[in-house]
Amino acid sequence: MNEPFNALDLSYEEWIDICTTRLALPRYRADQLCQWIYQKKVFNVHEMTNIPKELRERLAYELMILPPVHVTEETSRDGTKKFLWQFYDGVRIETVLLTHGNHTTACLSTQAGCPLNCSFCATGKSGFARNLTAGEITGQLLAMEKRMGTNIANVVFMGMGEPLLNCEALFKVISTLNSPKMRNMGARHITVSTSGIVPGILALADFPLPVRLSVSLHAPNDGLRNKLMPVNKKYPLGPLVDALKIYQKKTGERITVEYIMIRNVNDEPEHAYETAALLSGLGVYINLIPYNPVVDDYQRSNPERVKNFSAALTRMGIENEIRREKGTDINAACGQLRRKEQGN
C-alpha cells in the first residue's frame, strides 16, 4: 500500500517550495493555506474563501489535507476526553485531552503501538504496527481542536509509542507546531516523554527549539528496570543519566521524571533512596503517578506508601509531586481504548 500524500506532512519550507515551484503560485498562497489549516482548522479547500474558486478545484486533489478519521470518543467524569482515530491503512491510535481549569493539554501518539513492551503498559502489550508520519501526529491535535472549537494550550508526546524512536517525524511536528505561520505554539508548551532512548535524548539536546523533556524512570536500579522496561537493557541507567546530564548542560532545562507507583514492586523506602542517589547532581522534578491497572500482576501502591515515598524524596532534596489520576473511568492510560476495541 502506498502512503497517500498528506499536506499535513509539509514543513513551512516545503509549503513555500510546493506552492512556488510545483504549483507555480505566489508565496502568499502558502501562508493563506497554512492559516486556514493550522489556525482556522479548515481542512476542506473548498471552504477556503480567499482562494479563487478555480484554484480551489485544482488544489483539492493536489494538496490533500488528511487529518485522522474520528472513530469514537469518551469523556471521563473528570472531563478527560479520549479520542480513537483511524488512518487510511486501518491503523488505529488514540489521543487524550486533559483539562485542568482552563488549562488544556493534548496527549499525542507518535507510533501505532510501541515496540518497547514495558510490562505495565497497555500500549506495549498491544504490539507495534508502525511509526506515525508527522502529519498523522499533528493531525491529532488539529482534529481535536476542530471538534472542540478551541485551541489547546499544551502538547505532550505521551500517548501511544516512543517519540524518540520516531525522531524525524517528531522534530518536524515540533517545528510545525512552533512555526508562527503554522500552529504558532510556544516551545515551552511542548513536552517530549521518553522511556530513555539515549541517542534521541542527545538529538533533542541539539535540537534548536527549547521543548521540555520528561523521562519515564519507574525504577532506580538496572535489575528492576530491566524487568519493568526491557529498553533498559539497551540503554541502562548509567548511560541514561549521562545523557540527561549532557541534555541539561546544553539546555539548562529542568527535567521531569515520571515514576509510576506499583505496589510492592518499586515503592519501598530503598527505592526512594536509590532514586535520590541516581538523580543527584541533576535538576529534576519527579511526578509520582498512580499505576493505572492494565495487567493482573500489578496493583497500585496504597496512598500511605506514596505519601511516605514522596516525603522521603523531599527530605533528600528532590522536588516531587503526587499526581492525581485522570480519566481512569475511561481507561485514559496509554493504550487502553485500543485494546478494548480490539477485544484483547
Ligand code: SAH
Ligand atoms: N513511550 C514514552 C511516552 C508514552 S508512555 C514513555 O514511555 O515515556 C506515556 C506515559 O504513560 C509514560 O510515563 C508511561 O510510563 C506511562 N504509563 C504507561 N502505562 C501506564 C499505566 N498502566 N499506568 C500509569 N502510567 C502508565
Ligand code: SF4
Ligand atoms: Fe512504549 Fe512508553 Fe508504553 Fe513503554 S510505557 S511500552 S515505552 S509507550
